[in-house]
Amino acid sequence: MLKRASIFLGSAALLAAPASAQLREAALPEIFESYNDCFAATESGSISTSSLEDLGWARATMRDGDGNTVEDGPIIYGHGERAPIIILSDLSGDGICMVNARIESFDTYEEFKAAFGGKLPDANEKGEILFSAQGHIVQIAPTGSREAPAMRLVVGTRTENN
16 A cells, blocks of 8 residues: 555646646535545546546646647546536546645635544645545645645545555
């Protein structure tokens, strides 16, 4: 599990590149809904884009400066009724589903953590919390800045060993 966790954290760091500053602020209920949708998308042990699409998510089309579609860019999904975005590490197989959400303040992040009833492990030196839930490796972290606070929720594909 330790090797999987380090791969997981490395993938999360690489995928966090899209700026959350362009996102509109997300309310706590839509953050929770999006987080739960990542569990649905990773439940089978493989990334399931059809699970996300069944829940109202649609893949974003990336374009270069000339307006041409970029095929090898990040795999980003948006939801017409929610502010957070979902970024996938891959379109199938083992991987992660990450929710990026712009938040009003870091108080929203603290409220999210409080919903776990004090059962979360301590954060590491970067403020990231890593734990296992329902057979998935999960990471939650505050991101952004004081001027543009955000949070990241990463759910790994379900594993038999968790």
